[in-house]
Amino acid sequence: MPDGSSAVISTTDYARIYEEQQPRLVAYARSLTRNSWAADDLVAEAHFRVWRRLAEGHEIDNVSAYLTTTVRHLAYAAGGAVRETPRDPHADEQAEAGRHGEDPAEQVSSVDLLVRVLAQLPERWVKALWLAEAEGQPLAQIGPQLGTKEGATAVLLHRAREGMRQAFLRTQTGAPDDPACQVHWSRMPAYVRGAATQRQSDRLLGHVDDCADCRARLAALMRANDRLPALVGPALLVFAVGGTAGRFLLTQPMNQTEQQLRLTVQVLRERQEHELVNNRDFGLLHNADHGQRISTRSGPPTPDDLDELLAMRRETTHLFAHPRAIAAFGRECNKRGLYFGGVEVGGHRLPAWRGVPLLPCGKIPVSKSRTSSIIAMRAGEQDQGVVGLFQTGLPDEVEPGLNVRFMGINEQAVASYLVSTYYSAAVLVPDALGVLENVEVSRRD
CATH class of the missing domain: 1.10.1740.10 (RNA polymerase sigma factor, region 2, helix turn helix motif)
Known part of the structure; x- marks a missing residue:
């Protein structure tokens, strides 16, 4: 520029x-x-x-x-x-x-102290302070950027301001050495900010009347509190442009609710994948027909084992195996001088056998005896294969079979959401699903 x-x-x-x-x-x-x-x-x-x-x-x-x-x-x-x-x-x-040096607060940059305080505050607070104090935006504009309604935004901003101010005041003079003074020192920031109870205020003032050191400390906090309003904007700017973390936080558009929801959905999807494989009621490993289960010939998965697994159904669209089982199959192919090739799936090059993609699935368990399973599947309703099931028409649905319901905001201005997902799987005909069992992923010692 x-x-x-x-x-x-x-x-x-x-x-x-x-x-x-x-x-x-x-x-x-x-x-x-x-x-x-x-x-x-x-x-x-x-x-x-x-x-x-x-x-x-x-x-x-x-x-x-x-x-x-x-x-x-x-x-x-x-x-x-x-x-x-x-x-x-x-x-x-x-x-x-x-x-x-008579006033410890004057021996360090007040803006620098406040920048350090900002670095310790929750990101959501700093974002709210930046929008309100630095950019001067009204509550109606701040709320959508934080994912909150106007009333919740006001509560959040109040908590952020008071949290920042009291944390800043605690950095001013350091705790006193006298244990009798430490209790009163910890209450001084709240008293200066007008947040102390009447009982706490009376006790503090009674102690300050008899303690010259605490009286000087309280006076220093009063002066710091008077300076604070003029420091917030400069400190936020220094935090934003003077460091990588602050610059990223305050210059990148972010909807915190959306990001937290994204992470929650990812966790649910991981759990969903585990259940679709292992659940005893509808999981693939437990719902394969007995006639569609075979065991390996010698322990490690060989090309002959996978050929037999594929031959048991009229068509196989996917093979699923634990990464260690795929590695074991690769070793067996190498012993025979075979290369099991690969196919393009979703823009990624994946290993394949006989043109069927061999997909890694870490949710397939490996037992203590170092054995696992390989799943062969024909997917799709038209081919009478394995189909996934989910409930439709859910209220507050954000993805198929997944809904997010707003549960309210507590007194700490924390919003709560209930995230639910509904899923199952069905094997339309017996030969749509087969399992190669007792797959040895490594030799026993």
Whole structure:
């Protein structure tokens, strides 16, 4: 992207500007403030202001110069009160550093602290904060991007804001050494945010009246809380453009409900495949006719065994075997100098025997004695083969035989869904399914 910009800029595009300008701007801000931590915060705020202006479509002829000017104006605004007091230009800068050291919160960039807090928050919270605080979107627009309704979005956003703020306050001064103070210290963030109960507040204030250390800590948290609203936007931008994880999270469109549903469906489909093979009521291994079961001649699966299995039905469309059984069959072919070829199935090259694809199926069990089974099948209703069954006309159906029902949102703003799948299998005629049993996948020791 060129230095000048007149179009709406994406976070990904601004990341390059951030990487190019950040070292120069930080050095410039430090020369103005003589405080590296304050300089980092000023630069972060400058980046946020410039990014927001670009994102809103305003024209900036020279982004680099505009950033420099913004940093200078912010530094003057922040340091104006300090400059009113004359100071010796030759004074040791360490003395000034010592004065800053009186407040632990001033010894680190507040934006940097908040970025670290953001990295620890749930992704869903960070996404909501980005849309609301950085991009300034209303609840009606945030909800669809998070997969929530407007009321649930408001609850989620409130929890995200309060969680972020209290976590930020806990990073300010560190826990006290006195065990008697630690209990009250842990309650200070909630008190500062107005989330403590009346009883907790009374106990805390009673302790603070008698403890100078906790009184100083509470005052530091109050100051940090006052600074926090101005830090959220800059910290979110730094999190988004300053690191790979944040950049991916906040620049990639994602519907979390949809992605979680996709993962849940995958788990259900894996279980479905296992049941279709192993279920005692309708699984393939248990529903093959007794006359369609044969055993291997010598243990390992040989070409003769598979030829006999194929010859037992008028047509076979698929062979299924555990990957270890396929490897054992390959070894037997190699011993005889045979190559069992392959066929194209769904764009993939798969091993085949006599033109019938030999599909790997890890759901076919391997016993402790290292034996397994190979399934031969003719599929399809027209060929009177094996057919899959599923229920149709389900309410809230998203895939054939699978429905997703919304169950509500709890008080923690967590939405619940019930995902159900209905399936079975039927062997239309006995010779549609055969099994080669006692397939030895490896020699016993």
